[in-house]
Amino acid sequence: MMFPGSFSMLLLIxxxxxxxxxxxxxxxxxxxxxxxxxxxLEIPHEIIAQRLVAGVDSFTLLAIPLFIFVGHMMNASGAxxxxxxxxxxxxxxxxxxxAQVNIIASMLFAGMSGSGVADAAGLGAMEVRAMRDAGYxxxxxxxxxxxxSLIGPIxxxxxxxxxxxxxxxVSATDMLLAGIVPGLLMxxxxxxxxxxxxxxxxxPSQAFPGMGALWASFLAALAPLLTPIILLSGIFAGxxxxxxxxxxxxxxxxxxxxxxxxxxxxxxxxxxFRKSAYDTAVIFFILAASALFAWVLxxxxxxDTMANWLSGLTSEPAILMALVIIFLLxxxxxxxxxxxxxxxxxILVPIVIAFGxxxxxxxxxxxxxxxxxxxxxxxxxxxxxxxxxxxxxxxRVAFAALPWLxxxxxxxxxxxxxxxxxxxxxGLLG
Numbered sequence: 429m430m431f432p433g434s435f436s437m438l439l440l441i442x443x444x445x446x447x448x449x450x451x452x453x454x455x456x457x458x459x460x461x462x463x464x465x466x467x468x469l470e471i472p473h474e475i476i477a478q479r480l481v482a483g484v485d486s487f488t489l490l491a492i493p494l495f496i497f498v499g500h501m502m503n504a505s506g507a508x509x510x511x512x513x514x515x516x517x518x519x520x521x522x523x524x525x526x527a528q529v530n531i532i533a534s535m536l537f538a539g540m541s542g543s544g545v546a547d548a549a550g551l552g553a554m555e556v557r558a559m560r561d562a563g564y565x566x567x568x569x570x571x572x573x574x575x576x577s578l579i580g581p582i583x584x585x586x587x588x589x590x591x592x593x594x595x596x597x598v599s600a601t602d603m604l605l606a607g608i609v610p611g612l613l614m615x616x617x618x619x620x621x622x623x624x625x626x627x628x629x630x631x632p633s634q635a636f637p638g639m640g641a642l643w644a645s646f647l648a649a650l651a652p653l654l655t656p657i658i659l660l661s662g663i664f665a666g667x668x669x670x671x672x673x674x675x676x677x678x679x680x681x682x683x684x685x686x687x688x689x690x691x692x693x694x695x696x697x698x699x700x701f702r703k704s705a706y707d708t709a710v711i712f713f714i715l716a717a718s719a720l721f722a723w724v725l726x727x728x729x730x731x732d733t734m735a736n737w738l739s740g741l742t743s744e745p746a747i748l749m750a751l752v753i754i755f756l757l758x759x760x761x762x763x764x765x766x767x768x769x770x771x772x773x774x775i776l777v778p779i780v781i782a783f784g785x786x787x788x789x790x791x792x793x794x795x796x797x798x799x800x801x802x803x804x805x806x807x808x809x810x811x812x813x814x815x816x817x818x819x820x821x822x823x824r825v826a827f828a829a830l831p832w833l834x835x836x837x838x839x840x841x842x843x844x845x846x847x848x849x850x851x852x853x854x855g856l857l858g
């Protein structure tokens with residue numbers, strides 16, 4: 429059975445290289461398996477349809493469209509502007525303060541969007557404009573904006589974490605909680621780098637606006653700031669699950685945009701729903717096709733074969749983790765996060781479990797590594813978004829991002845070496 433499985437994987441790689449969309453490529457690769465094993469005229473269309481439906485028939489997956497809606501709603505309602513103003517009033521007065529503001533604002537926005545590209549395209553435009561107006565050099569401005577946008581998929585709500593949880597068969601709540609400490613460490617590492625650059629590059633600062641202005645900006649941003657607090661406190665207290673938390677966050681975002689801020693009319697609200705529906709359809713189409721592909725790989729015993737092969741190379745979990753880290757860094761350069769998670773989770777999770785590695789710990793490391801790929805050539809989507817936002821060349825954006833990616837990679841290696849950094853919060857809550 430290994431030959432048909434290998435053929436299916438090879439077909440997927442070829443289709444992706446030739447630019448076929450991820451969902452279509454996954455589906456065709458799965459159909460190719462049946463064409464080899466049963467013949468073209470005996471492809472089981474009914475089974476394929478059933479597996480496609482089963483791939484998205486999950487209560488946990490309801491969190492994805494709801495979190496997507498929260499991100500779009502907060503962007504459309506002006507919440508991002510208020511978050512940036514509050515972060516600016518809080519730390520903008522220190523040397524290189526706007527670089528710190530950039531990181532803190534992205535960390536706050538991460539509690540609502542769950543997407544690095546959304547951060548770069550929405551909040552990033554405001555951050556780049558503010559830093560350029562204040563006299564910051566483009567290398568620092570673009571680099572810190574790219575780096576800070578990568579916090580979004582790590583700190584909950586995290587769409588990649590939900591996807592991984594469903595595909596790996598682990599608790600979505602555990603995955604969301606496991607991303608908090610690594611996400612905060614990412615922010616701290618970049619803030620330390622920003623402080624270092626502030627001294628070396630002589631970055632400017634601005635006057636402290638005063639406690640009155642700070643308090644006013646806090647009150648203006650209070651409603652969006654409460655979004656992650658409501659979400660996480662409910663999960664911490666056991667009041668609702670991760671999926672139910674997404675519904676609560678969606679309702680709160682709707683209230684923020686239409687009742688509290690009152691700056692989103694029916695036309696704006698309809699546009700938010702349209703964007704949310706489109707993004708959801710794209711993700712769920714890929715997810716359904718990947719579920720079919722994963723089922724085919726399982727039938728072909730590809731994960732078992734790969735696990736046995738890796739066992740022949742090493743019996744040490746640390747060495748396996750190092751090999752997987754190198755592999756995921758490479759894959760992240762060529763594949764979007766959601767696509768890579770859908771393809772690789774069914775293959776890698778059984779292998780790491782066989783080596784005694786906790787799947788929740790591995791999931792966070794995997795997501796962090798793939799997120800780095802969003803800011804690396806040749807297909808980093810955050811780089812493309814920042815090229816448009818900053819109106820500069822792709823090469824300049826990629827070069828500016830390198831120091832910040834190095835800081836994030838250092839955190840990834842730390843989390844990989846110390847599982848407790850990811851597992852402490854899920855363990856604390858049982």
